[in-house]
Amino acid sequence: MSYSSQRPVKEFRALGGGTVTASVWRNESEKDGPILVSYSIRVQKRYFDRGTNTWNDSEYYFPEDLPKLRLVIEKAYEYTRLRERDPQAMEPVAPGTPGDVDLEAGAPAEGT
Numbered sequence: 001m002s003y004s005s006q007r008p009v010k011e012f013r014a015l016g017g018g019t020v021t022a023s024v025w026r027n028e029s030e031k032d033g034p035i036l037v038s039y040s041i042r043v044q045k046r047y048f049d050r051g052t053n054t055w056n057d058s059e060y061y062f063p064e065d066l067p068k069l070r071l072v073i074e075k076a077y078e079y080t081r082l083r084e085r086d087p088q089a090m091e092p093v094a095p096g097t098p099g100d101v102d103l104e105a106g107a108p109a110e111g112t
Helices: 063-082
Strands: 010-015 018-031 034-050 054-058 098-100
Touching: 010 063, 018 063, 034 063
Parallel strands: 010 098
Antiparallel strands: 010 018, 018 034, 034 054
16 A cells, blocks of 8 residues: 555644644555555644643543544545545645634634
8 A cells, every 4th residue: 555645635623722633645555457545544633842842742632632633533534535436636735724623713723
């Protein structure tokens, strides 16, 4: 199985108190001739550590992160299912593209 690019085809972020992200990756594999396309979703939480002045990843979620986690997972699932019949429509995107959701404000994040 190979990745069609080094970037996900789409990212969904829920902002506020750290960033919960679901990244959609397109995977291609060849089996008996035709190229088969499948998708995988990576979920992560990023937070800023003021003690070290760095951004870090975490595998742990606080209870208040769970609505954000649910939102980005649902959006990623919806994105893959709606494009399932037209896999060519899914092109790699740069981070920070539309799909960011600011849960604190209940609206798309600024710039999206």
